[in-house]
Amino acid sequence: MHRVKIIKEIFMDEHTITINNLCTSITVDIGIVKAVENVSFSIKKGEVFGLVGESGCGKTMTALSIMGLVPSPGRIVSGEIIFEGRDITRLNEKEMQDIRGNKIGMIFQEPMTALNPVLRIGEQIAETIKIHNNAGNMEIKDRVLRLLKQVGFDEPEKKFAQYPHQLSGGQRQRILIAIAISCNPLLLIADEPTTALDIATESQILSLLNGLIVEYGMSMLFITHNLHIIRKLAQNIGIMYAGRLIEKNNVEDFFSEPLHPYSRGLVDSIVGLSGKEKRLKTIPGFVPRLSEMPEGCKFHPRCNKVMPQCMINEPPMFTIGNEKWIKCFLYQG
Numbered sequence: 567m568h569r570v571k572i573i574k575e576i577f578m579d580e581h582t583i584t585i586n587n588l589c590t591s592i593t594v595d596i597g598i599v600k601a602v603e604n605v606s607f608s609i610k611k612g613e614v615f616g617l618v619g620e621s622g623c624g625k626t627m628t629a630l631s632i633m634g635l636v637p638s639p640g641r642i643v644s645g646e647i648i649f650e651g652r653d654i655t656r657l658n659e660k661e662m663q664d665i666r667g668n669k670i671g672m673i674f675q676e677p678m679t680a681l682n683p684v685l686r687i688g689e690q691i692a693e694t695i696k697i698h699n700n701a702g703n704m705e706i707k708d709r710v711l712r713l714l715k716q717v718g719f720d721e722p723e724k725k726f727a728q729y730p731h732q733l734s735g736g737q738r739q740r741i742l743i744a745i746a747i748s749c750n751p752l753l754l755i756a757d758e759p760t761t762a763l764d765i766a767t768e769s770q771i772l773s774l775l776n777g778l779i780v781e782y783g784m785s786m787l788f789i790t791h792n793l794h795i796i797r798k799l800a801q802n803i804g805i806m807y808a809g810r811l812i813e814k815n816n817v818e819d820f821f822s823e824p825l826h827p828y829s830r831g832l833v834d835s836i837v838g839l840s841g842k843e844k845r846l847k848t849i850p851g852f853v854p855r856l857s858e859m860p861e862g863c864k865f866h867p868r869c870n871k872v873m874p875q876c877m878i879n880e881p882p883m884f885t886i887g888n889e890k891w892i893k894c895f896l897y898q899g
């Protein structure tokens with residue numbers, strides 16, 4: 567109880583968004599699976615928060631919960647998402663539409679399919695602006711041209727008139743970024759925005775996002791499985807495993823001394839991150855399916871520090887100071 571109180575007090579200061587004990591479930595043939603289970607974190611103004619984990623660990627479902635876009639038959643079961651002083655999990659669809667694309671922008675994973683193939687680029691950007699602003703057509707067109715310039719197109723008029731199939735993957739991702747920032751959001755959610763791109767284009771997109779965060783003073787939730795990106799871009803990091811947030815840390819401390827055994831395994835298994843090992847280590851075993859979760863700590867079948875209690879009880883979130891949270895019995899008092 568005392569621990570929960572401490573966490574709430576931390577959340578009371580100036581954060582763009584605060585997520586408290588979010589639980590999102592999906593109903594499937596065999597019952598209900600918990601895609602996101604008791605996830606809590608907050609993002610300060612101007613901060614980049616990196617949410618990291620393997621496929622299926624709940625990162626995207628967390629983002630969709632924030633956007634009010636959890637696909638049926640999934641739903642937010644409990645918890646709160648505090649944005650501009652309101653719990654947005656309680657808003658109706660009309661109220662969420664005022665926030666989505668306006669105050670919270672999202673860049674989706676797949677630039678090849680996220681755009682409408684039969685609409686010109688300019689119209690697609692203008693559409694979002696029109697929904698959330700009363701501006702006239704000329705004003706909106708000016709804004710679209712400025713956005714196209716801002717995301718790196720030298721000939722915005724030409725790009726305005728083109729269709730998605732005329733653009734490369736990197737160019738389409740720039741368009742999605744232009745759409746996501748078109749209403750000056752307070753929070754930008756980027757869900758694996760560079761996964762489908764080559765390394766050179768990835769680097770350009772990351773540098774663009776970094777510049778926009780500074781210029782607009784936005785906060786960003788950056789979702790990825792790539793720790794190298796988080797090291798370059800984020801100030802704080804959350805590690806997800808099996809739908810749970812298992813470590814929250816600042817980026818600098820995380821990479822010098824990851825705390826959770828899974829985090830240690832991740833850092834040790836990636837080239838050039840630990841800096842200590844000549845031979846890369848691997849984490850044995852596999853992430854459990856959401857429908858086949860082990861008892862106790864969900865990481866215990868793969869953990870090299872497993873103790874008897876880990877097989878029976880799920881660890882709570884232990885805190886170190888105000889900033890570090892670890893879901894592991896190794897850190898109980």
Ligand code: SF4
Pocket residue numbers: 826827828863864865866869870871872873876881893894895896
């Ligand atoms: Fe390993 Fe136990 Fe910590 Fe889970 S709670 S990560 S099994 S030591």
